[in-house]
Amino acid sequence: MTERAEAIAAKIERFVRETVIPYERDPRLTAHGPTEELVQEMRAKARAAGLMTPHIVADGSHLSQRETAIVLKKSGLSPLGPVAVNTMAPDEGNMYLIGKIGTAEHKRRFLDKLVAGEARSAFFMTEPAEEGGAGSDPSMMKTTCRLDGDHWVINGRKAFITGAQGAKVGIIMAKSEDGACMFLVDLPDPAIRIDRVLDTIDSSMPGGHSVLTIDNLRVPADQMMGAAGEGFKYAQVRLSPARLSHCMRWLGSAMRAQEIASDYACRREAFGKKLVDHEGVGFMLAENMIDLKQAELMIDWCADVLDGGSLGTVESSMAKVAVSEALYRVADRCIQVMGGTGVSGDTVVEQIFREIRAFRIYDGPTEVHKWSLAKKIKRDHAKANPQ
Known part of the structure; x- marks a missing residue:
């Protein structure tokens, strides 16, 4: 790990613990995420501390994935941490994609305000399942675009669009x-109508998750990212590191849950001794230590692959499965250790549990990634054993 990343991570941890965690009981936290007022208040403090968008350095370059891992892990010590310092999904992944695929004009017009933390963004890919649209299988996409002069006209429906409410x-x-195809657009736009914001198990992402209709949206041709027909390839440029970034952030949250549960077990007494001295409790916390370390090692390994220049689709799938499942076990055990307190709102542990449960589905459910890996096993076998 580099000295610069360790220095940034230390500052992030101090900021999250001292400044962000007190906001976890703020009344501006809603079922659909923190309000825009709260987001900007926290970001103003992060900006004053020199910690806005810490994974993108002053010259516009991006920290390596390995460096990003330690920084995003520290930001995730609170569910609000990534929002405050601008490392949260979907913005973090969108910034990465625009930086890789966008033109100079795209970066000036769209990326700069995201990096500055002045605006939020949304990624419009998933479609309503009840209408047979794209979900885990993006080839089922029904949203259409057609060229009309020097504009593209887009029509369709989208669902589970994180942060669409309030995005710029x-x-x-x-x-x-x-x-x-993939397009950059200014928001809000009258041709994009939010039909409803879904009530979901998680509540950390500003704007929640929307179902919306795109009705004859006209987009200038120069706002297409890359070339027509290459959209799925560009999506992978975003999704591989984005899956890993989710792992980084939620590792930090799971570590915080472990801290809280361990403190509870070391203070609470039952049947004549501390809870931690009961093997049934102590062993759960020990298992958490093991899962957390294995998750950290998996993240570091996958980050090394991405830093080595590989797209890392296979590796990011393995990391997504291993880490999301491990962190879910950690959060679940923390609640079990804390009993009734664990399922109450007296600590942030119950929210961390809800957020990580959703993480097992977002950016590809565990089963889809396993299916993809099984197909690779079959392909590799066929190559090694030609008929």
Whole structure:
């Protein structure tokens, strides 16, 4: 690990513990995430501390994935930490994608305000399942785009669009005759109608998760990212590191849950001794230590692969499965250790549990990633054993 990353991570941890954690009981936290007022208040403090968007350095370059891992882990010590310092999904992944694929004009117009923490963004890919649209299988995409003069016209429906409510920048995926396309758009736009914001188990992401309709949205041709038909390839540029970033952030949250549960077990007495001295409790905390370390090692390994220049689709799938399942076990055990207090709102542990439960689905459910890995096993076997 580099000295610069360790220095940034130390500052982030101090800021989250001293400044952000007190906001965890703020009345501006809603079922659909923190309000915009709260987001900007926390970001103003992060900006004053020199910690806004810490994974992107002053010259515009990005920390390595290995460096990003330690920084995002510390930001995740509170569910509000990534929001405050601008390392939260979907913005973190969208910034990465625009930085990789966007033109100089795209970066000036859309990326700069995201990096500054002045605006939020949304990634429009998933569609309503009841309408047969794209979910884990993006090839089912029904949203269309057609060229009309020097504009593209987009029509369709989207669902589970994180942060669409209140976003200023959108990345929309749609299908043309050439295949999937990707567009940058200013938000809000009257042609994009939010039908409802879903009530979901998680509540950490500003704006919640929306179902919306795109009705004859006209987008200038120069706002297409890359080339027509290459949208799925660009999506992988975003999704591989984005899956890993989720792992980094939620590792920090699971570590915080372990801290709280361990403190509870070392203070609470039952049947004549501290809870931690009962093997049934102490062993759960020990198992958490093991899961947390294995998750950290998996993240570091996958980060090394991405830093080595590989797209890392296989590796990010393995990390997503291993880490999300491990952290869910950690959060579940923390609640069990704390009993009734664990399921109450007296600590942040119950929220961390809810957030990590959702993480097992977001950016690809565990089963989809396993299916993808099984297909690779079959392909590799066929190569090694030609008929």
